[in-house]
Amino acid sequence: MTQENTAAIEPSWLTSLNPEQYEAVKTTDGALLVLSGAGTGKTSVLVARMAYILSSELARPWNCMAVTFTNRAAKEMGERLEAMIGSAADDVWFGTFHKICVKILRRHAGLLGFESNFTIIDTDDQLRLIKRIMIEEGLDAKEHPAQGAHSIIERWKDKGLAPDKVSFSQVSEYAAGKTLTIYKKYQDRLRSINAMDFGDLLLHCLTLFTKNQEVLAKYQNQFRYILVDEYQDTNVSQYLWLRLLAGKHKNICCVGDDDQSIYSWRGAEIENILRFEKDFAGAKTIRLERNYRSTGHILGAASGLISHNNERLGKTLRVASADVGDGEPVQVRGLYDAKEEARTVINEIENLYRTGSSLSQIAILVRAGFQMREFEEKLVSESVSYRVIGGPRFYERMEIRDAMAYLRLVVQSSDDLAFERIINKPKRGLGDATVSKVRELAGKLGFSMLMAAERIVETDELKPKPRNTLRGFVEDFSRWKAYLDDIPSSELVAMVLEESGYLDMWRKDKAPDAAGRVENLKELVSSIEEKFESLPEFLEHVSLVMENDESPDGDKITLMTLHAAKGLEFDAVFLTGWEEGLIPHNKAVEENGTKAIEEERRLAHVGITRARKRVFISFAANRCIFGNWQNSLPSRFVEELPSEHININSASGLYGSSTTEKSGTWSWSGGGKWKNTKTQQNKKDIWKIKTSKGEIPTGSRIFHQKFGYGKVMEADGDKLEIAFEKAGRKKIKASFVEKV
Ligand code: ATP
Numbered sequence: 001m002t003q004e005n006t007a008a009i010e011p012s013w014l015t016s017l018n019p020e021q022y023e024a025v026k027t028t029d030g031a032l033l034v035l036s037g038a039g040t041g042k043t044s045v046l047v048a049r050m051a052y053i054l055s056s057e058l059a060r061p062w063n064c065m066a067v068t069f070t071n072r073a074a075k076e077m078g079e080r081l082e083a084m085i086g087s088a089a090d091d092v093w094f095g096t097f098h099k100i101c102v103k104i105l106r107r108h109a110g111l112l113g114f115e116s117n118f119t120i121i122d123t124d125d126q127l128r129l130i131k132r133i134m135i136e137e138g139l140d141a142k143e144h145p146a147q148g149a150h151s152i153i154e155r156w157k158d159k160g161l162a163p164d165k166v167s168f169s170q171v172s173e174y175a176a177g178k179t180l181t182i183y184k185k186y187q188d189r190l191r192s193i194n195a196m197d198f199g200d201l202l203l204h205c206l207t208l209f210t211k212n213q214e215v216l217a218k219y220q221n222q223f224r225y226i227l228v229d230e231y232q233d234t235n236v237s238q239y240l241w242l243r244l245l246a247g248k249h250k251n252i253c254c255v256g257d258d259d260q261s262i263y264s265w266r267g268a269e270i271e272n273i274l275r276f277e278k279d280f281a282g283a284k285t286i287r288l289e290r291n292y293r294s295t296g297h298i299l300g301a302a303s304g305l306i307s308h309n310n311e312r313l314g315k316t317l318r319v320a321s322a323d324v325g326d327g328e329p330v331q332v333r334g335l336y337d338a339k340e341e342a343r344t345v346i347n348e349i350e351n352l353y354r355t356g357s358s359l360s361q362i363a364i365l366v367r368a369g370f371q372m373r374e375f376e377e378k379l380v381s382e383s384v385s386y387r388v389i390g391g392p393r394f395y396e397r398m399e400i401r402d403a404m405a406y407l408r409l410v411v412q413s414s415d416d417l418a419f420e421r422i423i424n425k426p427k428r429g430l431g432d433a434t435v436s437k438v439r440e441l442a443g444k445l446g447f448s449m450l451m452a453a454e455r456i457v458e459t460d461e462l463k464p465k466p467r468n469t470l471r472g473f474v475e476d477f478s479r480w481k482a483y484l485d486d487i488p489s490s491e492l493v494a495m496v497l498e499e500s501g502y503l504d505m506w507r508k509d510k511a512p513d514a515a516g517r518v519e520n521l522k523e524l525v526s527s528i529e530e531k532f533e534s535l536p537e538f539l540e541h542v543s544l545v546m547e548n549d550e551s552p553d554g555d556k557i558t559l560m561t562l563h564a565a566k567g568l569e570f571d572a573v574f575l576t577g578w579e580e581g582l583i584p585h586n587k588a589v590e591e592n593g594t595k596a597i598e599e600e601r602r603l604a605h606v607g608i609t610r611a612r613k614r615v616f617i618s619f620a621a622n623r624c625i626f627g628n629w630q631n632s633l634p635s636r637f638v639e640e641l642p643s644e645h646i647n648i649n650s651a652s653g654l655y656g657s658s659t660t661e662k663s664g665t666w667s668w669s670g671g672g673k674w675k676n677t678k679t680q681q682n683k684k685d686i687w688k689i690k691t692s693k694g695e696i697p698t699g700s701r702i703f704h705q706k707f708g709y710g711k712v713m714e715a716d717g718d719k720l721e722i723a724f725e726k727a728g729r730k731k732i733k734a735s736f737v738e739k740v
Pocket residue numbers: 016017018021036037038039040041042043044045257260291292293566567568569609
């Protein structure tokens with residue numbers, strides 16, 4: 001058949017492929033690795049390959065499985081496939097590893113000692129269960145947080161290790177060396193309540209296959225073709241699972257990019273992709289080098305950055321055709337603070353919008369969730385529609401809603417919804433019985449619940465313990481109310497969050513998301529400090545922000561974390577907060593040294609390569625992190641960007657519009673280095689209600705707003721043990737007392 005003839009009968013989704021892509025689509029027999037950089041069409045190849053397999057009837061839909069990283073990606077793949085070949089794609093097994101495993105496990109649960117309606121438990125429940133087991137094992141919960149054992153167990157599961165497979169040498173000292181016992185008990189307990197955690201979905205599936213040859217044979221026969229996207233982020237148990245399933249037909253095609261591996265903290269093993277050829281005998285590797293997504297400058301900046309990583313296979317990327325051209329250099333901008341960063345970014349977005357860009361083609365990417373708040377505020381005040389991917393919007397978060405309920409009740413005693421929301425948050429022993437009594441009295445007297453609570457504590461309606469607690473609660477609110485006009489709102493909010501014990505509740509929580517919640521609460525305080533005269537004004541602002549919640553569709557900007565952006569593409573991408581400590585993130589750096597820096601660099605690289613036409617990178621000289629103003633240094637990744645591909649906007653001053661008396665300025669000195677020329681701070685640390693300057697030694701006499709005068713009995717850094725004249729002994733942070 002001649003070339004023309006072939007072209008004449010081939011559908012456009014095949015003819016539009018470049019030769020390497022075409023080869024990858026048509027190499028259907030055996031193991032194939034498509035290893036190539038961002039935007040080279042890996043995902044596109046995967047879809048076209050599936051379409052090719054089905055349309056040429058190499059297999060029936062249920063003989064094909066496509067594994068993606070998120071459910072959303074699976075859905076998108078299904079839609080694209082349907083556009084190519086219509087309903088022929090209907091019965092393909094699409095989904096995440098977890099989703100496909102659940103489907104298999106429900107069918108064979110009995111073989112593993114489960115019922116087919118097993119539940120899948122979340123992290124909170126996992127931690128509760130592990131904690132209970134640890135206590136039974138005689139371990140002190142404070143000394144050995146359940147979180148530690150939880151992550152050890154999770155890592156074992158990521159490696160495909162059931163309790164009987166964990167070798168002695170893999171058991172650490174943690175929890176007095178009892179982690180394996182805990183793991184065994186945890187698994188037994190889960191089985192007894194017919195439940196699995198996320199890691200179990202793969203682990204049990206592996207056990208099912210290895211212990212039941214006939215079941216394995218059934219699925220091995222069924223899956224003639226297995227396709228895997230984002231292979232660089234698979235963990236060992238996923239790899240073992242794939243290898244078992246591909247064991248008969250051996251037609252497995254994995255696509256990935258070692259430079260985009262960003263999930264090692266969840267057990268992903270970059271080695272899976274590095275040793276593919278060894279693991280699957282006769283495997284073929286195809287490299288795609290043409291990037292169809294981005295302009296020359298964007299590719300140049302991304303390649304220059306990632307070339308600083310040592311642990312990589314290394315690859316060339318070039319623009320797909322000369323027509324694309326270099327485009328605009330990557331814009332790099334140093335700004336004064338997060339507020340100015342948000343203002344600048346949103347101004348730029350408005351310019352793009354005015355010149356015809358659609359909002360859905362623009363993304364703002366952050367490294368840490370708390371960075372979103374500043375952008376959300378500004379987007380709302382400028383009436384720009386946006387959506388947050390991979391999490392709720394800032395003011396919709398549980399901890400922010402709780403905090404707002406406290407504040408609403410301070411401002412408005414009649415807010416019964418707020419009262420009910422926080423009466424027992426943190427747990428104070430004021431349960432349903434107490435709340436019903438208060439509610440009943442409120443109904444009888446026509447009072448608000450808070451007022452009814454004030455009354456009820458003067459009677460003997462409640463038992464002494466809840467009565468006293470409720471009295472404390474009522475007194476707290478009247479004290480906070482009294483401060484309403486006297487102290488700045490941000491200080492009042494910080495005081496409410498501290499004294500109510502709400503913030504402490506999250507500080508003590510060992511769940512993985514607790515630290516993020518503390519960050520968000522502190523961000524809430526920072527936000528009030530910046531612009532609101534009074535608390536009612538702030539509350540009104542928030543209700544307006546919340547109202548701006550229209551339909552999920554429509555032309556909207558996307559706001560999300562870098563991790564959530566994997567695989568996606570936009571015309572313009574704003575990469576924000578490129579400062580040391582944020583990216584590379586401090587936590588990652590402290591935990592894992594050079595390896596972690598390389599992963600953070602890959603994350604930065606994923607960010608840049610999301611863009612088709614424009615990249616805008618910003619960093620701020622001052623950032624309020626954890627409630628403290630800090631001078632920050634530009635990320636090392638900014639310095640690593642090749643100068644020929646970037647444009648540092650110094651004409652308008654690196655600060656955009658800020659004035660000179662502000663602190664921390666950047667200058668672009670010779671040799672490609674950013675210098676922070678001034679480190680003076682002139683912002684007050686609003687998190688500290690009453691800042692004590694310097695140390696407070698043992699023996700000092702102090703004053704605390706709630707507990708009055710006292711004497712410091714013991715001082716351990718900023719933690720003080722104080723004997724109060726009226727309130728007895730308490731542990732208090734130094735920043736909350738004043739030396740007198
Ligand atoms: P990532 O590494 O970010 O996941 P990828 O390698 O999966 O990227 P795709 O998302 O498949 O890349 O493709 C990137 C862009 O290039 C998409 O917009 C896609 O439609 C386009 N593209 C891919 N191949 C071709 C081609 N042969 N001709 C024209 N456009 C193409």
